[in-house]
Amino acid sequence: xxxxxxxxxxxxxxxxxxxAIAHVIRDIPLLVDEIVVVNNGxxxxxxxTATEAGATVLTENQRGYGYACLKGIAHLNQRAIPPxxxxxxxxDYSDHPQDLEHLxxxxxxxNMDLVIGTxxxxxxxxxxxxxxxxxxxxxxxxxxKLFYGAKFTDLGPFRAIRFSQLNSLNMTDKTYGWTVEMQLxxxxxxxxxTEVPVKYRKRIGVSKVSGTLKGAIFAGVKIVGxxxxxxxx
Numbered sequence: 001x002x003x004x005x006x007x008x009x010x011x012x013x014x015x016x017x018x019x020a021i022a023h024v025i026r027d028i029p030l031l032v033d034e035i036v037v038v039n040n041g042x043x044x045x046x047x048x049t050a051t052e053a054g055a056t057v058l059t060e061n062q063r064g065y066g067y068a069c070l071k072g073i074a075h076l077n078q079r080a081i082p083p084x085x086x087x088x089x090x091x092d093y094s095d096h097p098q099d100l101e102h103l104x105x106x107x108x109x110x111n112m113d114l115v116i117g118t119x120x121x122x123x124x125x126x127x128x129x130x131x132x133x134x135x136x137x138x139x140x141x142x143x144x145k146l147f148y149g150a151k152f153t154d155l156g157p158f159r160a161i162r163f164s165q166l167n168s169l170n171m172t173d174k175t176y177g178w179t180v181e182m183q184l185x186x187x188x189x190x191x192x193x194t195e196v197p198v199k200y201r202k203r204i205g206v207s208k209v210s211g212t213l214k215g216a217i218f219a220g221v222k223i224v225g226x227x228x229x230x231x232x233x
Contacts, residue, residue: 006084008104009034009076009163012055013068014091018044020204024089025053027097033083036075037091038068046091066174066181073171076163087160092203094128095158099198103160106194113165113191116183117158117198125201136220140180143227148187151195155179155223158198165191177222184230 010028014021014037025035037050041063050057060071069088076083085104089095099117106112119129129137137155144150157179169185171178186193 006104006108007033007081008085008087008100009036009079009083010087010089010100011069011072011076012037012050012089012091013040013065013072014038014042014046014050015040015063015068016042016044016046017091017205018042018046018049020093021046021050021055021091022053023093023204024091024095024097025050025055029098029100031101032087034076034079036072038071040064040068062174064175066171066176066178069178070171070174073166077167083163085160086163086166087158089158090203092205094201094203096199096201099158099196100160102196103158103198106196107160107162110194111192112194113162114182114186114193115160116152116154116193116195117156118154118195119156119200120197123197123199125199128200128202132220136223140223140227143224144180144183144187147227147230148184150183150187152183152193153195155183156198156200161186165189173222173226175222177226180223180226184226188230 010032035055037055037057039047039057039059041061047057058071058075060068085107087100103115103117106115140155141152144152173181
């Protein structure tokens with residue numbers, strides 16, 4: 001990829017993010033070839049707002065983070081020229097899209113396959129992660145280290161991966177286990193991976209996961225379940 005301009009595409013799952021999605025799209029660097037927003041059963045103006053902001057907007061009415069990501073991947077596989085790199089980020093403006101250039105740099109220049117944006121404390125706005133999110137991330141990464149010797153420190157949704165490698169992982173999770181599934185399968189497939197510190201701020205609106213007790217519990221169960229299931233294989 002060093003000698004030719006890589007094709008970089010972005011997938012943004014979005015459920016009721018009408019207040020935030022235009023900010024996300026606006027801040028994505030111009031080097032990105034296509035921004036794909038997957039409107040995941042929203043009941044607000046997410047579809048219209050994202051369309052007006054210039055994104056390719058798909059509709060996935062089956063709610064679930066993984067459902068939305070899989071819809072975006074299917075779309076990218078239909079491009080005349082598939083991307084070299086796909087970047088995932090959230091539609092709530094908690095991530096800083098400008099950090100995308102730092103995120104893809106290890107893929108372009110150091111032969112990495114997967115790069116996780118880590119929400120380190122010194123770059124994180126106070127209150128942007130709840131105590132249960134901080135603990136859950138630590139616990140999941142500790143389990144991955146215990147079972148697999150992994151060096152991950154976060155399950156951050158802001159991540160970049162070679163598109164060919166992503167397809168080889170055969171991702172299947174439809175809901176909250178998507179991020180950890182990608183990391184576990186990357187370990188199993190022996191992909192080269194690293195982490196890049198990224199900025200993180202309080203999201204616009206209320207989280208559908210950490211903002212509710214049900215969402216937080218379900219996400220935790222799914223994540224730990226993936227780790228244990230893979231560890232027992």
